Structures are given as C-alpha cells and as structure tokens.
Amino acid sequence: MSADVTSTALAGAPEATVSAGAAPGLLTVEPVDPDRDAAVVQSWLAHPASSWWEMGQLDVVEVRDYLTGVQADPAQAAWLGRRDGEPCFLAETYDPSAVLLTDVWAAEPGDVGMHLLVAPAPAGGRVHGLTSAVMRAVVEHCRDALGARRIVVEPDVRNTAVQAKNAEVGFRALRAVDVDGKRALLSVLETDRIGVSDDDEPAAHLRPEHLEPAERHLVAKAIAEFTHERMIAPTQEGDGWRLDAGDSTYRFRARQHVLEHWAIDETSLTRTRGGAPVALSAQDLVLELRDVLGIPDELLGTYLEEIASTLASAAAKHRRGGPSAAQLARGRSDGGVAGATASFQDVESAMTEGHPAFVAANGRIGFGLDEYRAFAPESGGRFRYRWLAARRAHTHLALAADRTEQAHWESELSETVVAGFRSTLERRGLDPDDYVWIPVHPWQWQHRIAVTFAPDLGRQDLVDLGEGPDEYQPQQSIRTAFNRTDPTRSYVKTALAVQNMGFLRGMSPAYMRNTPAVNDWVASIVAADPTLASVGFSVLREHAAIGYTGDAYHRVDVSSPQRKMLAALWRESPIPRLAEGERLLTMAALLHRDASGDAVVSALIEESGLPAAAWVRRWLDAYLLPVVHCLTVHDLVFMPHGENLVLVVRDGAVVRAVMKDIGEEAAVLGRHDDRPVPADIDRIVHPVSDDEAALAVFTDVFDGVLRFVAAILDDDGVLPEGRFWEVVGECIDAHAAAHPDRRRPLDLRVPTFEHSCLNRLQLRNTLSMVDLADQSASLIRAGAMANPIGR
Template sequence: MWRECSAALLAKAIGELCFEELLAPVGGVPGGETGPGRYELRFDDAVYAFSASRTAFGGWAVRPGSVRRGAAGILGDDVVEPCDDVQRFVVDAFRSLRVDPATTAGFLAEVTSTLAADVALAETARPVSELVALPHAELDGHLTGHPWLIANKGRIGFSAEDAARYAPESRTPLRVPWLAVHRGLAEFRGTSSLSEAAVRAHELSPGTIERFTEALREAGADPAAYVWLPVHPWQLDHVVRTLWAPELALGRIVELGEAPDFHLPTQAIRTLSNVDSPGRYQVKLPLRVLNTSVYRGLPPHCTLAAPVVTQWLQGLWESDKLIGEWGTSLLGEVASVTVRHPGLSRAGEVPYQWLETLGCIWREPVPLRPGERSWSLAALLHVDPEGRPLVREFTGSHDPSVWFAALLRALFRPLVHFLYTYGITFNPHGENVVVITDESHLPVRVAVLDLVDDVNVSVDRVPARGPEPDTDDPVLPRKPWPVLRQYIVDALLVGVFRPLSTLVDLPADTFWGMVRGEVDAYRTRFPELADRVDEGSLTAPEFLRFPLNGYRITLGYRDLAARPPVPRTGTLPNPLHDVPPIAPRDGW
C-alpha cells in the first residue's frame, strides 16, 4: 500500500509543481523524443519521464504509475527504472531548484506525514457506493484532503500517536475538555441574541454545568469570575499545561474536566462536530500545529470579531431576496472566547503561533430539513481505491448537466452575487462550503463557513453593504476588484472545479460553458453593475497565479510575526474566457 500511495502522491507532486510553473516539462510532441502525452523533467542529477494530460487553467494530470527516473549508474551507464518514491523526487527537484536544504527538510517531513496519512486512509478505504450514504461528520473522515496542496496533511507538531487519535482519517470520536479562565484574561462575545449563559446551556447539560461549577468551587474559585470554554485535548496537553502553567498554578485557569458528548474532527482538523448532539454548535479550537501552510491557531482579532461580523453578514444575507430564493445560508460564528497570553501579548513581534494558543469560536450547525443530507464540498473530489469518483454516486440517475446546474445555482450564483452587489467575497474551498441535497443527492442549497477568517471586502465603498462592523478597528481585509475575485478563482474555480471537471461526466466545453453562462447571465441581469463585473471579471483571458505549494517552498519554515500573503507569480489561462456560454436552465 505504501508504494501505491507514494506513486499517487508523486504524480500529484509533479502535476502541481508543473501547474505552478516551478518545474518546466519538455516533450509531449507527436513524433518527438518523448511522444504524445509523454513528458520529461530534467534535473541536475536525474531525469523524470511521465505520462500526463493537460487540464483547465494550464493544469497537469499526471498518471500514477507512469513515472520513470533516469540517472547515472555506478558503472557510468544510464539507469532508467520505474519510480514511485515521492521523497526521492522532492530531494531531486529541490536540489535542482536550489531550495534551501532546511526548507527541503521541512517540506520532506510534511510530505512524509501526508503519505503516512494517505496510507492509513487507503488501508481503511470504503467504496464510494458505501460512502454516499454516510452522515456528513463520518464522511469527512474518509476524504483525502486539499486537492492542490501536495503536503496537505503535514501536521507538524503531531506525533504518530496524535495523528491516530486526532486526525480526521482516524475517525476516532473524542471528548472535549473544558477550562474556566479568569475574566482578567478571557473575554466572551456573542451575537445580540446570545449571552454567555445561553451558550453554556446550549452546549452543556445541567448535570455537566453543575459538575463544572463544583470543580471551580473545589479549586477555591468564584464561578462568576470565570469564562468557560472548550479546549482541544492535544492543545491542553502540549500547550496549555506548559505555556500557561503559571496561570494554572495560580488558579487563573482551572481545568473543569471533559464534557460527555463525543466529537469528530472535520477536514479542517481544528474544527470539531458534535456527533452525540448534532444540534449543538461546531467548535473551532486552536492547535499549535503547522498544517496546509500555516499554524492552526485562532488569532485574537478573529475571535473578538467573529460574532459581530456574523451578525452583519447574516443581516445582509437574510435581507437579500435573491439569496432567499436560492436558499443558501451562512453558518454563523455566533459566539467566541478570546484569551490573550499575559506575557507574550506584550512582548512585541513574537511569532504569531505563540499568540493564538487559547480561545474558541462556536459555529452554528448545518440546518437540515426532513429528507435532506449534507457533505463538504471537498467530497466532490473524492476517488476511491478502484478509481471511482464519489461525484458519480451523487449524480446517480440525474443527467450530469442537470445536477451540475443545480450545484451552480446553489453555490456559484450566490458567490457571484455577493461579490458584485456587495463587494464581499468568501473563501469557498472544499472545507469552507457544505452542500445540502435532497434525498436523490440533487444540490438544493449550500452553507458557507469561516465568516471572519476568510471574508474580504472591496476597497471601494459599496452602499449596499451599509455600515461595516470593523470600520474603526479593521479586521476584514480590503482588496481591489481584480484581487477580490481571486478568492472565487483560486478557492472554487481552480481549487475545486479544475479537478471536478475531470471527474464529473460532462465534456469540458459543457462544464466550463455552464459556469460561463452563469457569469454572463448575471451581467445581463444587472447592467448597473457592469463596471464592477468588468473590473473584477471572471471571464478575463487570464488570472493571477498564487502558487500555494511555491509559497511554502519560497517562504521556508522560519517563524514569522504574521501570516504572510501568498506571492503572485505570473498568470493562468482562463477556460471561461473563450468557451461558448451555456445559459442557465432556470432562465436566470
């Protein structure tokens, strides 16, 4: 199983590094040295030959098992042999790219951790015919991670035992410990309808509240002087009991014990879903673990702003008649606790991960009506060990074009509307969107997550969005229209639709023509927004390239005071630019 998983990750690594133009293959010419569909990467000490087809946005789909490595043998002759070793490829490629050896070591550690997780997934994989019936929280534990990032399960900080207990693919339910933090350190915030006591009563049974209250009294503390919050068990053991040891010793933080409900980690790893009481909130908790580019802490400015940003966005969302017709919803981050470290918060520009170690955000659960079910958008890209895409199970007996039109109506159309009408964009990648379907798996609406961490607004003031909640203390990044659109481009069009277009049973021109049809229909419906639609055009000839893998390779693993932006490098060809548009089926 290790070799098979390594071969698949090797194919992905080659494809994504070529897509980001960090590597430049040669060949693919009929009658040439390599032949049609056959390419080579020529490094200082090795040559990698592989079979690939080209995909949208200048992408590369490398066929697993097709890679051969050529290098000088011990007798001076050339040796060419099949290659399934992704670690060896990383070393060869990074040496040729003159990557700093310390960065190579860090990246190799992330790749190896990802490969180990892939093997664990493969050894317990189930066919898509079984996965299609799983509840949302359980299905998340079978998905294979970010389709674009090579080291998508790096999790630097987790041991092998930690991964077996806390990673989504472990599918191991866990109970969540709670802490009481003195109000001199902690601050609770909620939407206007939620008090601290209401959140506590929503999340904990009366018996648990009584037990935790008694734990505080036994510690000699006044329960009213403390804010309660959950903490990830890994974070409690590895960070709170060490970094916050003085506060624990002095009684400014008190361990209350575990709440009885079991939770499962989502694909986002630091967000936990309650599987015993699904009507309770999802809880987002900090982890000082480096995963998919950044440490997975909770920035204090995000925990402080989450409820007010939620209330503002939901107010706009619920007052918009079109959004109401489409049924799309926002999963509000309705309450939070912010805890600033008493020493490090005053120490200057310390690495950001040390300032984000304690706090929480409570998020609304997915709202389901009778007969509905849900799954993460990432599920669309899952392929089982036999090569069967899960999306084919979702489309089922539906005409694939009817099914995809329903997905576009529920997902893409509201995102386009909010971009151009309000100058607001979300980050609709596979973990930040929940697709809600009817009993036949036809999409009926979606729910969007991460309302403070991944929301951006236009630099230009837009009257329709009214007074902004962070005018005096900015939290939401302000971006010009060409950059604002990039969140839809990178997260959805490139990150999800690019691989989806090769899995769903539709010709490429039909797939992208339907997407283009939605954009054109919107421009026709709202001619007064033409300037914004043109300035932040989704049908431009090309888009800026933001290399997610190149970000880590360029940045390395040094500690930084803030999460740096992904640098742009060149452009991507846009498949929406010249594809014939296909008008939406509902006459929109």
C-alpha cells in the first residue's frame, strides 16, 4: 500500500455529495469494523480517482484482511467517517516512529501520521465544502481523540490537489522524501494551528521563529571562528565570557577545546547595547567588527549579502527540519541499491552547516526563492539538466584513457535520447556529427547561457536540445548533482555562476582539457599503492570533461568570469562499488547535529557498538592515514574536507573512504625531478617547503575536520578530547613506523604549526578569495598553533 493523504474528490472525482448545494452535514468518526466496512471501502478504492492509494486491484476479502491487519497493529488504526450516518470517508492513523516514516521523520511524543480517503461522489451531485469539512474533522479527531500535537502526512509530490487541501487546513510542506516507493512531500500540522493556513507565503521561513535561531547560531559561530582565527579575543567574566564589539556587548558561556576551538552555548548568548537587551544580528556583528575584520570597503556589501543569504538558508533549514542523527546513522531500513542510494541522499540533503569554519558559508547569491527550493541541496529536490549541442570546432571533450566518446554517451544517455538530439539538429539542417553534447544546469541556462551566449545560439554554434529525461539531486558542492534515475551513472558537475563562499562558481574549459588525465594519473598512483589498497582507499575519477570556447570572451586574452560559464564534467558514482550491507554517507555528516542537538558521529559510534576510541581509529585509518600517506610517500595532496570524502559504512563503523573532486583540487607538492608527472598535467605541480606541505594535514585535516569532531565527542561525553588526539597520534606514528623510507618524512608531531586561516581569506577578497593557480601565495597566517599531538 502506498497511500497518500488524499481524497477521491481531490484526485479527479467530484466531491462526495448528497444533493447539490447541501451543507456538509454532521460528520462523525468511529473505528473501522473490517467485516462490516470492507465492501464499502473496497468500492471506494476501486474507483479510478483513488489511484494514489494503489489498492484498486484488491477484492472485498483482501480489503477486509488489510483492514484487519491495520486494526491489529498497535502502531496503526483505521477509522470510518460518516456524514449524517452514511459512510463517507476512511482515515488511517499511525505512529510515525514505528510505521512508514521511520527513516525520514524525527518523531516526537504526540506525533500522529494520517491518511485520508473521501468517498466518490454519488450520482446526486456534489456537496460544496465537504472535503474541507472532512479534512478538518479528521485532524480534530487526531487532536482530540488521539492527543496529537503534530500530524504528519506524505502525499505524492505529484498530487498537487491534495497538497492545496492540506495547506488549507494548516499543514506546511517541509521537504521531498523517498518513502514507501514514492516521492512524497513530507508535511506537518501543529494541532494548535488547525485552520491557520500560511503555506502560501513564499518566504514563510523568514518569520521570526525561524530567523531568530538562525541569527543566534550564526552569531555564535562567527564569534567562535573569528576568535579561533585570532581576530577577536573575548574576556572572561565570572563563569562566562564577554566580547565588546562597537556599541554592543555580547555575553555567553563556552567550552574551550584544543586548537583554540570554542564551543559556544548558543542558549546563553545575549547582546546588550547601553545595558539594554538587543536582538542578535550577524550582519550587525560584522559591521561592529568591521575594522578588526579588515573587509575592503568595496567588498563589504558582498560579504554582508553572503551573510544574509546564509541566514536565509539556515532559516529555511530550521523550518524544514530533517531526519534525526540516529536515523542518519542507522540509514534506510530497506536494503539493496535503492535503499543505499536513498540513505546516501538523505544524508546529503540533511546537512545544515555548510563549511564548518567559514561564517558566510551558504551565499548562493543569484538564487531566488523558487530556485533555492529547486536547487539547494538541503531542499532534497530533483531537476533535469538542459542539454546543448555545441559545435565540435569550438568544443573540447576530454576522456579518461579507458573511455571512448561512443562508450561515454552510451553510459550517460540512452540511445533514444541521443537519437532525439540528432533529430533536432537534422531538422535545422545541421550535421549532428559536427556537434557534441553539453549538460547545463537549468539556472545557468536561464540566467547565463540564454543571455551571455545569445550570439553563439544565434550562430547555431550552440543549439538548445531541451531537458534530458534523467532526474538529478543537488549535492552539498552546489555545482554537482547525483543521478537519481540511474544511480550507477555518473555525477554531473556544471558551471553555476552563483556567488558562494568567496567564489563565483564557474568552471574553466581550460581546466577541463586535462581533468580526466589528472584523474587517471592520480587514480593510477592510488590503485598501485599497497598501503592505500590495504585500507580500501580509492578515488572517484572525473572520467569525462567538456568545455566550450567558441564565444567572444575566449577570442581575447583577458581573464573574465564569462570564460568559465560553459563547461561540465562527469564523475564516477560510488554506488557500483558497494558490497552487501554497506552504505554511504558524506564525511560532512560527522560534524552534523540534528534539530535536537544530537550528533551523527555520536550516533554512529552507538550504532556500531564499538568503544569510541576504536571507532575513531577505524575512521582515521580510512581517512587520515591515506591523506598522510599520499603526502609523505607521493607528494600528493587533495582537498580532504568533509564534502570531498565519501565514507563507506557497515553497521555504523567506517570501513573505507573514497575521495572525490580531484581535477581542481589535487596537487603535487614536490619538484618535477622528485615526482615526475606527465607533461600534459604539469599544472598540478606546486613545489613547496616541508613546513607548508605539512599544512595539508595540519590545516585541512586537523584544523578543518578533526577539531570539530573532537569537540563534539568531548561535549557529548562520548570520548574525551585528550584521548581523541592520542588516537590521532597513534595513527600518525603507526604510519611513520611502517614507512621509514617515505619520500617526504615530515614530522607531524612538532610542537606547533603555522595557523593558516580561512575566514581571513574570504574577508580579504569576498569575490575571489584564492588564486587557484597559486594557492600557496594566497595563504594568510595568524602565528603558531599548538599541535594537539605535538611532543
């Protein structure tokens, strides 16, 4: 059964009636009697308008057995509704912590799930307002008879009629979820707001009850990270802390951890001005600290806008809610590829923080309200790529060594789709063999390609082919999407000219030319290394890339954002690599707390049944050891933050890690004669000193990931941070002992290391915080940081 909260009246039939224009009448609700009611319910289910319930094929006996099963289950109940004594509707209620929504809804005491089926209209005519009255009667029954505080429903995302009816009685849509074999719109009604419809407000997430927690969290994060980067220095006051900023004074309680990490108690955070309480405001804090932060005048507005956008995103996430930490740690209850895929993407869409260190971490300047709902990863939405035919003479398709063009298109597009593309070109009198296919993000098509590349479209150097058939889900790395129609197909990453976290998120066609070659070389190094093989470490290759350069912007040797507007790549999917019982989650999940403040990493440790130190060591052997090994043995570095690592988990424990985002992030830190690389990929060679090379571990791993996880486990009472860092040291020592002849024998247990700061980079240049061609020169240091595993 895949029942919606639906009604036959809403699904195509007229509303249930007795006589035209009659009043709704007296509505009553009573427990279903399967023997008595099976025949009438079967007649309703057999009606074509009840197709959403997917039970129209059942006969009376089967319906009676189904209702008997529901009534026998202590977590479910079925109710017959009558209008003036005559059967009129069927309602089902259930405990969402035990039935149907166990993987996607963080149930609390007082939550009740609901399904509704209104009888088809008899021949006598429709009763105006009956379905609305029935809906009202059922939710009031849930409140009054069942004690429901919240009612949750999951109509099919395609059933827009019932969604409107839900909104009318006060349900608010939260997010799209995969449940019971369908794509459902999870929606909730607080029963003290029955009849208060507010879901027609496009910006309902910007109401005070959602924005205030977002402001509180971002102000706390800003104080913590600006303090960590030594731009501000709170002073102790009693059992708390005080920060004077401009005319405002901030007071709060906090726990200080190693690596100068501050865990601020957000509930304790207050702001006063002249002794009077003032509302918390992240933008105000930036302005109060303007001189200290050093934002250039001409870029201040951009940073404030990224702060505003980050707040809007956080408010929307607060309103939307999400699965609990325990649900994310446990994963889907259904097995196989479908369950593993859904579980993986549940985690992707549940993340709320963005980058853990950056304050302005969710800018996405350029997205409107509708586009945020469609394309932000936390929306859990789906979209289809727009496809263009690009003239070969102006386009470069680069392929991995084991991939031919024909094989590439056969694996990513069906024969029917390609035939349709060719037919479109032939109808225009164009030779399809003169063209190659490029996927374009729908936002990019609407806002950039159709405008910025209008002459190219007019010349038919670019030809619009329309939407492709596959549905994709946005990932945390905003330009990348996961194929939900066929999860074994590649991720697709495309240029997306929104301003986000210090960069306009374009993609360079010049970089795309050798991206597959870079990936082939890195993958060959990883695959041939016995140490990496022993811990199961692997990379997801970007095995195809494409870039268009036939535009006017490439006919002049002047760098501009327009030169990075039309490029794409395809990255291997991790799904085919899963063994039975394994599942995936982004490593960013280890830093995630749910709406109740529970941490995924703590829940994973509990799920595994392992001692916390043993769990951490398994994770470090899968993650930290390969990073250290690649650096010290191969002079090879990645960008190993949470979004770029996919963890393979079995029974709550990490069994191996997979690295992605290779082409733009991988680098060789030694000289050519130390580590020869093929001439066509020498752009990845960036020789640096040993001290700077070590920052690939100290800054990117210790400061960028481990300090957050260590603090979470310490604050949760799961593992003292002293013991956490002992385990880190043990992992480092074990690798060094096993590889005494490593190429670059870096001492990662030195007493201190340079404190390289991330927010300082963004504050210095909010539009382009790092020169990707010379990242070393872009670094900003703030003195020395005590090494938590230093001797």
